[in-house]
Amino acid sequence: MPRLSARLKDLHGSPVRAMLEASLRPEVISFAGGLPAPETLEDIELPPPPRALLQYGPTEGEPALRARIAEELAAIGLDCPAERVMVLSGSQQGIDLVAKLCVDAGTPVGVESPAYLAALQVFRFFGAELRPMAPGGWGPGPAPALAYVTPTFQNPTGRCWSLEAREALARACAAQDAVLFEDDPYRELVYDPSERRPAASFMRGGSRVYQGSFSKVLAPGLRLGFLAASEDLYTPLYRLKQAADLHTSRVGQWAALHYLNDPGRPERLRRLVQHYRVRRDRFAEALERRLRGLAQWDVPPGGLFFWVRLGAGVDADALLAQAAERQVLFTPGRHFLADPAGAPPAIRLNFSNAGEAEAERGLGILGELLAAATPAAHAA
Template structure:
């Protein structure tokens, strides 16, 4: 009745957890949710054209803005090779459709973004480590800037090395970069694809972390050999992304106060990161190790005594706390005893209460 690939389809663990975060009193460390008070209030004039069908590639004005900013980062991305997406998850699906068949070697970080793993598995990917086997893969997918789930930022040397590997081997590089504007320290954020003149690449970004996730607007740019087939794939599933959402985003990112908004956003989340780090030391110093992220939205915890954190989730939710078990982020065999905690959504009081609950649950499991 269904296609063979449905047999391997599993529900998204992050979607399941997000389904409970609106319960009264729930403290969520689970999804990468922006702080509610930092979401924009929008008032603007609507014209009839935004209610009409539009081009599959996206609104020309928004594509031009994205192209200008990408070229400012060194990416070879003229407007005619920029596509507006219905959320960056759509970009992951399009790339998987383009490249992955059953058994296709797909190089990823261990661990990596679990929603990308879900899509790649659906199309039959065979996962290998991007650090050791990128040259043998058809596709290399990375989140090098404030990665999800670890928060880690790749060094310039690591970025250069991966670019050289993909150029030499012909591996398509897929760089997913939704967190780059949420930088709290000075680090190298120059895209890997900006180091790949002549190679095959896709670069993807999002407005969800800097503006409003409910609008579901992302974008991708691609090398000349990949853009046309990606556009045909988008046309097969999605006539075009919401023109209303695109107009709202365009008006926001071209407004004179947009740079100030980005600065204020980074400052707000830097404060939340610092507070969360102090609370972690208070509640988890004897339970886990972690590195302070230089950007992004997550702390990645490695428990000092190995337990399967998936067994904690139902108990934590029953106690009013949501988090993401780390095991779901590994492409092959899960590594036990890891947790991803989001620090952007809960305020200081809720975060302290939630971390105390989690710490008590872990101590109970240890006993």
């Protein structure tokens, strides 16, 4: 037997990644991942890059792209010089780098409950002790070393924090030396007026990392994200990035810069948001038709997901097994919980990827299965 790292005992595969291959089969209706609608990828222009970009490049990213990202961040209230902006190979890489930066075995990490499952997976891998916290902070107990939050259109709930909660978390992190790690990949997918100012923009002093992604508004296959860090964290993050991959693909960075500089970008974004707003509304109507009385949900003001709470006693994993037999996929809610034991059953449904007719059909199947699985439904 080869001797492998002791860390591997906390390495678990992502259930969503495991379903990806199946979810791409045309006969499968997938509510499982966070995939953009395929038709939104069709009008993306990919200009051929200058040949010089085929050479190795700087670890932090292309200077022109970093400068443009810094401008975008200033426009949303986050002052960060371009020298502290780093281009990432997807914002998932930011989670990995920040975990390497902050987490040892037993390090307390504050996370929302529920929270993005692939972040929980990374923090667990580095041995974090995950501590569920509410929007706004961790309450009267001791501060975590790191607070990981998605205050805007969260994955999986779609929830958006109030201004007060954003300010409170920034204050608490600065006062108690917790690193504020704000993950913001959905902020542009806004369907109803919502508070979207980054929590990190309220931080005076203290240590923070804010990150965004090009995956949800441009193309996830480019694997492009970025982070902006406080001065104390930037250099170690830079060194960790160096060790991880030297730098992000320069060809992808070229595409992202082209996208940011395209005069047609605001109009493209407006069309994208409108497309998803309609899709969200149709999905909400289909949920009403198919799952009413069997589950509860809030209509998300932005992002790509509905968080659907099931009746007590429903087994979401058994439901998935039955749904998968009928070519319908979703993600059971327990994967998003730091402490799933005894949590009420829930599932996450993505509404961006399936077309309207497919969504109606898929939710019809879920409705049938849920009606059979929900104890209260039998009693009614």
